[in-house]
Amino acid sequence: MRSFCTLAGIRFLLFGMLAYNAAAAQSKVLIPMDLSQTDHLKAYGIAYWALTKGIEIDWLLNYRGGSFMIDDHSVVSAECRIRGVGFTFVSASEASQIYSEVQQEDNNMDVIRLEKAPKVAVYVPPGFQPWDDAVTLALEYAEIKYDKLWDTEVMADKLNEYDWLHLHHEDFTGQYGKFYASFAQATWYIEQQVTLEREAKKLGFKKVSELKKAVARKIKEYVGSGGFMFAMCSATDTYDIALAAENTDMCDVMYDGDPPDPNAQQKLDFSKTLAFTNFTLEKNPLRYEYSDIDQPPSDLLGLQNPETDYFTLFEFSAKFDPVPTMLTQNHVNVLKAFLGQTTNFKKNLIKNTVTILAEKEGLDQVRYLHGNFGRGTFTFYGGHDPEDYQHAVGDPPTDLSLHKNSPGYRLILNNILFPAAKKKQQKT
């Protein structure tokens, strides 16, 4: 069963000082997550590893970049050394002081107890290689275990066995990433289309787009029943587009063998989507873009200047909004941007129930957002690879050992630990 973090963001006072004072009665290992940390990404792996060993962790939100405090088991410090993660030993009294500082009302900090290693699934096609997806790269580097799922498993309700699901640059619209104009003759594109068509037929769907819509709905059910879904790049907007297009066909003939519904735009049902509303579909089948959600559009990315391209994390109240605070833990609050097929989300197309976590200031472009659906949550993060500004098909994989302190990758790993958080009781 999934552990569950309260989404209301109300502080659980009963579990407050007493519990932490008791916990602090022994010496601790503090894994700082500020600029002193030698390997931020592997630090998340240590936290995950400790959870798998049954060792509970306190996540000190906003304390030195979102540090981790763990009881001083000798295996923890040894493992930190082996994995190259910076840590310090703190005595019982020092630990008490830290907890006390974090708990002070006038400090925007809080403690979240992490209890159980979340079971992680990644939605990827067969034959997928981890280096073409920032999340799997991060999971591999941080040594966080994950399983791969694909349409067959999703349609067989296997999602319910997992706490956390990641979607990357999957195209849920059934247009094969809209790579037709550039790669229609490429072997990988042709084989991908044939493979997906076979998969669709095997599962009883005439078209890939119909299968993808069904998969999107299954994922929505999973979120509704308490799952945590994290999507990046084109999996964000195409996911919502697929949900909205439940009753229409938006795919042109080269994608599904028949023309699109001329009234596809009018038939979109925005009540079905999670994050976006009132968007306009891109009808040109040869244009590398799905809708007007993505900003700037993919064919104008060349005009971006990497030297001046940054986005800013919002600050939330750790004690009242722990969830967005967890998701935005970082050692910097202005991050280097990076492009993707979907880079930023147009602000006025985001539903007002959604929490914006990061944006490109002054441009109405949202980079990172979070929302609730049913008993679960979803988080969308624009861009493809936080350490490869403009990742193209066939580019070499990013070597994360060269980016151990990547703030962009940290945002991904915040999401992995978020489902491990202990449920806090609501104040009322």
Added chain:
Amino acid sequence: MNRNVLKKTCLLPAILCAITVWPCAGTFRVAAQSPDTNNRYRLAQSYEQGGDFENAAKLYRELLLADPANYVFFDGLRRSYFQLKRYDDAIILIRQRLISNPRDLNLLCHLGSAQYQSGQEREASASWEQATEVDPKNANVYRIVANTLIENRLLEKTAELYRRARVACNDPNLFTLELAQLLSATMDYAGATTEFLRYLQQIPTQLGYVQSRMSQYTGKEDARNAAIDVVRSAQRRSDDLNLHRLLAWLMMEAKNFGEAFSVYKRIDALTNAQGVELHSFADRAYKEGAFGIAAEAYRAAIATPLASQRLPHAKFGLALAVKELSILEDSIKGTLQAAGTVPESQSRFVTAIDHFRTLITEYPNSEFAARAYHQIGLLQFEKYFDLDGALASFQNVEKGLSPMNPVRFDALIKLGEVLTAKGDTATAAIRFRSVMAAPNATPDQQDEATYRLAELEYFAGHFNEAIRNLDAISTNLKADYTNDALLLRSFLQENSQGAEIPLKEFARADYLARQKKYTEAISLFQNVIDKNPQALFVDDGMMRIATLQTKATRYADALATYQALVSQFKESSIALDKAQFSIAELYDYNLNNKVQAIAAYEKLLADHPQSLLNEKARRRIRELRGDSL
């Protein structure tokens, strides 16, 4: 005259004329309409091009009602219905038209598409079947129907149709490339390869083209294996050269050099190449690091026999391959016992040396002979520490190769090293200087010679001269020897101030170590350390003693020396992390004590968190404890 022939002769131009005129017929008919009809037609076209299919359909329907025989109006309405996904209306429309043209191939194809899109898959199949029956022996009919099937993404069905067409048209080679491409796209690699072989049989000169097409899938192991199976199977039926070449290419792609060699033997025989094919293959296998197979192939090429101008190349290649094999099989990996003894594992270099010596005998005074001497010299010096032998060999290279030849400069540097080890440092210096001054030597060779000369000056106690030479290299960040030069320079700068005499002793001990006089070197290092316990080089001296003890397989002594260094110096030596790492490596590789090795690596991580050796230690701990990395 045969009436049938006459009929056919007259019929053919008529058909051609009809085909040419037919597409224009509609236009002609439209042009013949009233201006109002023309305007309405153009408006319908505009609606269609603008994506307003509702209005386009409406206008096309009205136009068609007014002129039911007009194909252009019909086809405009059909297209609009398809765009609007009004497949049932399209079916009715097409059926109506089929009443007057029941054997119209295009109409039947369109009917099938409309039925398929509306979910009537069985009816669609029947319509397409009917289309093929319009002219069942005409390949073009199948081509048109196949295109319709592909438009509907029915790829497997298309392949089936192509195969049926071959039978119906009694032409087993029909649609070869189309099928190959289609089967490759549907990942039926065996099927695709079969078709490519069929194509190659038809046009044997197209081997390169077929390889390039097949290379689209042979990068994948399963696809390559499927292709190999098909080619092998074809080979059993025919001894065709192209099949052998294709199989050899696939084997090389799979890095299966053993199998590739067998195929090349056959190719060499079939083409009467007299070893040329085998020699080329051997060179390629050698470059790929398949030394065993390369050696076999060289032997086979030489035995063919190869043409005389190629023979020395092949023999030199064979000797190199044998040498590489000996290095791979050398369990000692270059670590020598006391000078003069030859470990059993190193006796196998004798075979390689014999090959080089045979070459020298067969091709005296040639470049091959000089290069063979160079290789022999390297083995004598690096594997046997046979200084006299190596000296003679490198001197032969010096004489045998032109002053412009880059191998000669390598040999001169080695000659200097041998002379250094023999104690003739003056002659060694002459050799190093000659390389430094040679305009044809590469910058890397000049840097190496400069570094070796600086070492000589250090051994002789001429520290300032040594530093001057090291300066020349250490400012060149591109030089391979920059790191070594920086290390030696900083050691000399640190220790030469006020401790010149003990440092000269230290340098002498280093020189003894270079001469592999380990016992004497250890004793002299210990003596210098004992007499100068406050000198800055004491920790370096202890490191050197421990290293020499390790080389002399005195592991317990080495461990004790490293541990003494770690405990005596604590914070005051920059070599502590190296010492701790060496302790771990001793446990790990020499004493085979996994538990102690892990503990020693962990101690390095705990005591020296900033050490550059930590990454290696981390990796090794994880390997030792069996983590999946």
